[in-house]
Amino acid sequence: MAQTLFDKVWNRHVVVPETDAHPATLYIDLHLIHEVTSPQAFTVLRERGLKVRRPDRTLATIDHSTPTLINADGSRPYVTEQAGKQVEMLLANTAEHGIETHGWESANRGVVHVMGPELGATQPGMTIVCGDSHTSTHGAFGAIAFGIGTTQVGHVLANQSILMRKPKTMAIEVNGELQAGVTPKDVILAIIAKIGVGGGTGYALEYRGNVFEEMSMDGRMTVCNMSIEAGARCGMIAPDVTTFNYLEGRKFAPADYDAACEDWASLATDDGATFDKVVTMRAEDIRPMITYGTHPGMAMPIDALVPIAADETEAAALNYMQVTGGERMTGLRVDRVFIGSCTNARIEDMRAAAGVLAGRKVADHVTAIVVPGSEQVKIEAEAEGLHEVIMASGAEWREPGCSMCIAMNGDKAAPGELVVSTSNRNFAGRQGPGARTVLASPETAAAAAVMGVITDARTLGAAA
Ligand SMILES: CC(C)[C@H](C(=O)O)[C@@H](O)C(=O)O
Numbered sequence: 001m002a003q004t005l006f007d008k009v010w011n012r013h014v015v016v017p018e019t020d021a022h023p024a025t026l027y028i029d030l031h032l033i034h035e036v037t038s039p040q041a042f043t044v045l046r047e048r049g050l051k052v053r054r055p056d057r058t059l060a061t062i063d064h065s066t067p068t069l070i071n072a073d074g075s076r077p078y079v080t081e082q083a084g085k086q087v088e089m090l091l092a093n094t095a096e097h098g099i100e101t102h103g104w105e106s107a108n109r110g111v112v113h114v115m116g117p118e119l120g121a122t123q124p125g126m127t128i129v130c131g132d133s134h135t136s137t138h139g140a141f142g143a144i145a146f147g148i149g150t151t152q153v154g155h156v157l158a159n160q161s162i163l164m165r166k167p168k169t170m171a172i173e174v175n176g177e178l179q180a181g182v183t184p185k186d187v188i189l190a191i192i193a194k195i196g197v198g199g200g201t202g203y204a205l206e207y208r209g210n211v212f213e214e215m216s217m218d219g220r221m222t223v224c225n226m227s228i229e230a231g232a233r234c235g236m237i238a239p240d241v242t243t244f245n246y247l248e249g250r251k252f253a254p255a256d257y258d259a260a261c262e263d264w265a266s267l268a269t270d271d272g273a274t275f276d277k278v279v280t281m282r283a284e285d286i287r288p289m290i291t292y293g294t295h296p297g298m299a300m301p302i303d304a305l306v307p308i309a310a311d312e313t314e315a316a317a318l319n320y321m322q323v324t325g326g327e328r329m330t331g332l333r334v335d336r337v338f339i340g341s342c343t344n345a346r347i348e349d350m351r352a353a354a355g356v357l358a359g360r361k362v363a364d365h366v367t368a369i370v371v372p373g374s375e376q377v378k379i380e381a382e383a384e385g386l387h388e389v390i391m392a393s394g395a396e397w398r399e400p401g402c403s404m405c406i407a408m409n410g411d412k413a414a415p416g417e418l419v420v421s422t423s424n425r426n427f428a429g430r431q432g433p434g435a436r437t438v439l440a441s442p443e444t445a446a447a448a449a450v451m452g453v454i455t456d457a458r459t460l461g462a463a464a
């Protein structure tokens, strides 16, 4: 019977099949961990006298609580004692259990969803979990990858499997030609605006069509990253030659690479396979997007008018954002710009930001920070001289980490400030109490930095 990509990967990992009374037991190939959601799980393990079942299938980094500025004396100013403790605990726990860890000295440290793929730990056909909702990112390689809670982190540490009911499948097909200036971030924001923040709930998404086939791995990761913002725990793209070229030569790439690629190529959805739901969009209809509300589904083309609130919740969101239905977002004064996060802090994002900032100056009243997603991204960007272009514009070039995406490390906005951010969540207060977040692509964020107001990057003239 013709099968989908999801079905094929799922079937390879079922240890005990699902029944009406019981979810399936699913074997997990890769468990990524970070400092926020792992300490309690290790404590439970210790209390119960259990060992980590597969330290060799577990990989750790520090990202959420890590400062992005270094003191003059080389020390790292944690925002709170608690933040420093989380990092220390992660390092102590992983050392005790023999888990490969990318801490401060590692040239591979980074936001967990940037680091895993860079190391080639993320591979097609795998099941991948992490105590982090944006684990969906790894689906860009044709893996079933989803976030789990801290209790489940403990289970996976102890037995390398989880209990799960099989989700339904949804194909999201985007075919045609994207207009100039439309980025992968715009594509995923347009999808979420169309299906809604609950549209993917209960489904595993598969992004299909020539738009995704032609996308780079960086772009595919941006798309899959935000699957969770549409309510889907995972989103996938069939592995192809783009995937194989990306992974070749990376640390964890399989030794017999040709055989691996042959197997991976067989994972693509078969002709004639059926999805429980199919959503189609025309690439030509997608424009650069921004959000105007307090969830990622409240997104619109940057040159559109903010919709009139349809209910009290929407009215409250517009009120929080201090925007008015029927008016434009372009022209709104911006206080901060954040270019970073597991959505948009890979090398192509750094290049896109630098491309807009080159030869231009960040507006006097704007604080702009560019935070590479990993040490590797930082190294690569610096080798290309992107940091010089970025700093010459007046934007700051920081150390890798989650930074202002979630504001757990001290990087945050003040109450009322408007932030144009390349991250994935614009929830009220996420970037600081009272802070207002507008989600956009690196190009749009950089354009806001130089113009000092929300700006359609397509309207910028040539740089001076
Ligand atoms: C801290 C972590 C559990 C959280 C997540 O699950 O995604 C964070 O990464 C986020 O982006 O909100």
Ligand code: SF4
Residues within 6 Å of the ligand: 063, 064, 111, 112, 113, 132, 134, 341, 342, 343, 401, 402, 405, 406, 423, 424
């Ligand atoms: S960058 Fe943001 S979304 Fe990604 S893992 Fe960190 S806090 Fe979560």
